[in-house]
Amino acid sequence: MAARTFPSVGQSPIDAYTTGRVPASYFEFAGTVTTGQEWHGNEIVAAPVLTSGSSFVGQNIVVTPTGTSGSWVSGSYTKVAINPSTFIAGGYISAAEFELAISGTLQTCDFGVIALDGNQSNTFSPVMPRGAYILLNDFGATEIPNLFRLMGFTTGADTDTTSLFAATTTGAAVSHTLKIMVGTTPYWIMVSNTQSG
Numbered sequence: 360m361a362a363r364t365f366p367s368v369g370q371s372p373i374d375a376y377t378t379g380r381v382p383a384s385y386f387e388f389a390g391t392v393t394t395g396q397e398w399h400g401n402e403i404v405a406a407p408v409l410t411s412g413s414s415f416v417g418q419n420i421v422v423t424p425t426g427t428s429g430s431w432v433s434g435s436y437t438k439v440a441i442n443p444s445t446f447i448a449g450g451y452i453s454a455a456e457f458e459l460a461i462s463g464t465l466q467t468c469d470f471g472v473i474a475l476d477g478n479q480s481n482t483f484s485p486v487m488p489r490g491a492y493i494l495l496n497d498f499g500a501t502e503i504p505n506l507f508r509l510m511g512f513t514t515g516a517d518t519d520t521t522s523l524f525a526a527t528t529t530g531a532a533v534s535h536t537l538k539i540m541v542g543t544t545p546y547w548i549m550v551s552n553t554q555s556g
Contacts, residue, residue, distance in 0.1 A: 489540060520554050527555040 392398050407415040424432045437455050459472045475492045497503060515522025517529075531551035539546050 489543065491540065518554055525554065529555050531555050 388398075388400060403417050405415070405417055409415060420434050422432060422434050439452060439454050441452060443452060457472050459470065461470065477492060479487070479490070481487065495506075509524055512524050513522065515525030517525070517527055519525040531553050533549040534552040535550050536547035537550055539548060
């Protein structure tokens with residue numbers, strides 16, 4: 360990988376940010392990761408002591424675009440460009456990975472590996488009909504065939520209401536629907552509020 364050259368001219372990261380001349384932070388690595396090791400391009404380690412009503416965020420990114428035109432904007436973008444035939448014989452590849460590790464006695468609270476917060480206050484009517492919590496785009500020549508792939512889960516038995524994935528011997532009555540959109544066409548997935556009929 361050829362090293363990239365930026366017109367630094369003695370600028371500080373803050374100067375780089377305000378002038379837009381160079382990245383506010385930049386990391387490039389083209390070496391060999393030693394067998395059996397895992398190296399990190401960006402490492403943040405924190406051990407905050409929280410008190411009542413306090414919060415902590417390991418990394419906070421705020422993007423406030425302006426203007427009246429543009430192609431797209433994203434608060435964070437990650438990409439892995441790889442030829443797996445030359446890299447990996449097992450395991451998996453992902454552009455991003457998140458882990459929530461909970462130990463001890465869990466207090467009464469909601470928790471999730473990922474939290475998606477919608478905070479919409481625009482004046483469109485109807486309210487942005489193509490808006491969604493998750494957008495799935497496929498840009499490759501070969502489409503990804505599955506929406507989800509569950510790994511490491513045990514299949515629950517009939518009437519099991521605590522397992523993520525469970526078998527059922529009788530069809531459950533449809534009680535609700537979930538709306539999705541494929542392209543610009545809406546569809547409704549039939550769901551039930553009981554495990555089986």
